[in-house]
Amino acid sequence: MSNAIEDRLAELGVTLPDAPAPAANYVPFVKIGDLVHVSGQISQxxxxxxxxxxxxxLDLAAGAEAAKRCAISLLAQVRAACDGDLSRLVRVVKLTGFVNSTADFTDQPKVINGASDFLVEALGEAGRHARSxxxxxxxxLGVAVEIEGIFEVR
Incomplete structure (x- = not known):
């Protein structure tokens, strides 16, 4: 059976990696009802x-690419939370993005757009979300970006 989300990712040239393992004493995601809270995913x-x-x-383009990579890891975690069935993803609810930046850098939203734009491109309207x-x-580990997310699933 075809999975529309995985098909769209393939059209975009994106293959989801295995969900990254946690680096400390926490879990990668917590499911509560129809929500999945995904721990912060670092840029890799x-x-x-x-x-x-x-x-x-790093320049803005490199930062946006780092944020996109975080979004890819977020989707990998959601797939794991849904027992490998990404078609259970209903929508992205909220992202919180952290940007490793100098005191005078003020384009954090443009960096996190790398994740937001990717999620909308991959998921359409279901990718639109609230955000910080x-x-x-x-x-x-000196990473450029870390993003956590909340997702609605079936």
């Missing part, structure tokens, strides 16, 4: 962690 790609500080080491985008003086 096929070649490893995406590190650096916006406003110093904030600066952080540092993030775990």
């Amino acid at each position: 790609g096929p070649d490893g962690l995406i590190t650096g500080k916006l406003g110093a080491d 985008a904030v600066s952080a003086a540092a993030l775990p």
Whole structure:
């Protein structure tokens, strides 16, 4: 049986990785009723962690790509929470994005747009969500971006 979300991801050239394992004493997601709360996903790609500080080491495009990679990991966690069936995803409810940035960098929303734009491109209207985008003086392992999310599932 075809899964429309996975088909759309394939059209976009995106293959979801296995859901990343937690790096400390917490769980990757918690299901409560029809909501899945996904722990913060750090920016990492096929070649490893995406590190650096916006406003110093990384430009806006690199930051947005790091945020997109976080969104891909979020979807991988949602798929795991749904026992491998991403078709159970109803919508993205809320994202909270943290951007490792200098004190004078003020484009955190544009960085987190990398995740938001990707989710809308991949999921259509179901990808539209409430959101916060904030600066952080540092993030775990020196990553550029960390994003947590809340998702509605069936």
